[in-house]
Amino acid sequence: MWLPGHVAVGLLLSLVLMLIGLRRGERLVTLLACMAFFSVLPDYLHLEGLRTFSHSFLGAGLMLAAGIVLLT
Secondary structure: OOHHHHHHHHHHHHHHHHHHHHHHOOOHHHHHHHHHHHHHHHHHHOOOOOHHHHOOHHHHHHHHHHHHHHHO
16 A cells, blocks of 8 residues: 555544544644554564554554554
């Protein structure tokens, strides 16, 4: 997947969190940095068998949930 696709999926997956953060008064730059992190997160699992899983909406969603749990 190319960079625009990664950014679009990262925005799609973290859109709800970004809206919640904006309502709480978080800075937009911080939220965009989180979106950028989550947009390249599937590329960290580029191993042979895990690539298909990490590049699916289910896999990216699960990695997003795990990342949020680990970061908070």
